[in-house]
Amino acid sequence: MASSLQAAVNFEKDLLPAITKKCMDCHKAPHVENGQKKEPKAGLRLDASWAILKGSENGPVLTPGAPDKSGIYESVTLPKDDDGHMPSKGEDMTKEEIALLKKWIEEGANFGGWVGSVEGMPAGAQTESARPYKPRPHDLFYAALEKEVKPLSDDALAKAREAGAQVAPVKVESPLVRVDFLTGVSKCDDSKVAAILPIKENIVQLDLGRTIITDAALKTVAQMPRLIALDLRQTKITDAGLEALIGLKKIESLNLYGTEVTDAGLKHLAKLKSLKNVYLWQSKATKAGVKQLTAAIPGLKASIE
Numbered sequence: 001m002a003s004s005l006q007a008a009v010n011f012e013k014d015l016l017p018a019i020t021k022k023c024m025d026c027h028k029a030p031h032v033e034n035g036q037k038k039e040p041k042a043g044l045r046l047d048a049s050w051a052i053l054k055g056s057e058n059g060p061v062l063t064p065g066a067p068d069k070s071g072i073y074e075s076v077t078l079p080k081d082d083d084g085h086m087p088s089k090g091e092d093m094t095k096e097e098i099a100l101l102k103k104w105i106e107e108g109a110n111f112g113g114w115v116g117s118v119e120g121m122p123a124g125a126q127t128e129s130a131r132p133y134k135p136r137p138h139d140l141f142y143a144a145l146e147k148e149v150k151p152l153s154d155d156a157l158a159k160a161r162e163a164g165a166q167v168a169p170v171k172v173e174s175p176l177v178r179v180d181f182l183t184g185v186s187k188c189d190d191s192k193v194a195a196i197l198p199i200k201e202n203i204v205q206l207d208l209g210r211t212i213i214t215d216a217a218l219k220t221v222a223q224m225p226r227l228i229a230l231d232l233r234q235t236k237i238t239d240a241g242l243e244a245l246i247g248l249k250k251i252e253s254l255n256l257y258g259t260e261v262t263d264a265g266l267k268h269l270a271k272l273k274s275l276k277n278v279y280l281w282q283s284k285a286t287k288a289g290v291k292q293l294t295a296a297i298p299g300l301k302a303s304i305e
Contacts, residue, residue: 011110011111011112027045050122065109180208197223216241245272246271253278270292278293281304
């Protein structure tokens with residue numbers, strides 16, 4: 001395992017064995033077991049590259065280049081007692097396997113020609129699974145932003161971590177960081193978010209998903225000038241809170257899955273002209289509201305179902 005962490009990750013050799021052993025029982029093509037038909041849990045299949053790219057019934061689970069936006073990675077890093085922790089039964093992935101999964105996604109989630117099961121594969125899906133990873137717009141931002149920001153001090157990092165934040169560089173030796181509270185989502189409130197304000201200049205990715213924040217936390221978030229990706233899924237934020245974000249000039253990705261956000265909130269988002277992706281599954285937004293939003297921001301991809 002140690003040598004694999006240094007070289008590019010080979011999905012079929014380094015990751016597939018662990019996924020097959022620990023995840024595939026619940027996430028493979030529909031089949032008959034003990035006389036009963038068994039469907040893949042949450043509609044997610046992990047027995048084929050095209051199926052992994054397709055995702056689950058709740059949407060995509062893999063974003064090449066971004067572990068923090070990939071449910072397939074997040075689910076194995078959640079606490080054991082979290083309902084979203086995977087695998088839900090049996091043996092957990094080891095720290096080494098999780099590190100490999102993260103590195104594989106960071107490197108672009110290249111399946112290296114592995115296709116897997118072709119059962120139920122839509123026409124053209126194999127071509128999609130073999131599509132080479134192209135650097136995300138974020139990568140271009142990083143190159144420019146790194147010239148403008150100083151590395152974090154040990155003291156600033158320590159204080160952020162004392163508040164429960166997990167802070168990690170977006171890439172090796174970068175002063176830019178991603179921040180999340182995945183190990184303590186039920187304890188992350190507005191005050192915890194305020195505690196990371198001293199490192200605001202360095203934050204480009206912030207995951208507050210499933211935390212207990214309110215709209216007040218977004219006033220803190222609004223002060224992060226280099227923020228590119230913000231995850232607010234399954235929080236109690238409202239339309240009013242989104243108004244605080246209109247000053248974020250570089251934001252590209254906003255996850256509002258499972259929130260109470262309505263079309264009124266989308267009108268605030270229409271002012272975020274840098275926005276490229278917004279996720280609205282199980283929110284209160286409507287197709288009509290999404291249509292107005294995408295008309296206001298050319299090129300915006302808004303997922304609502």
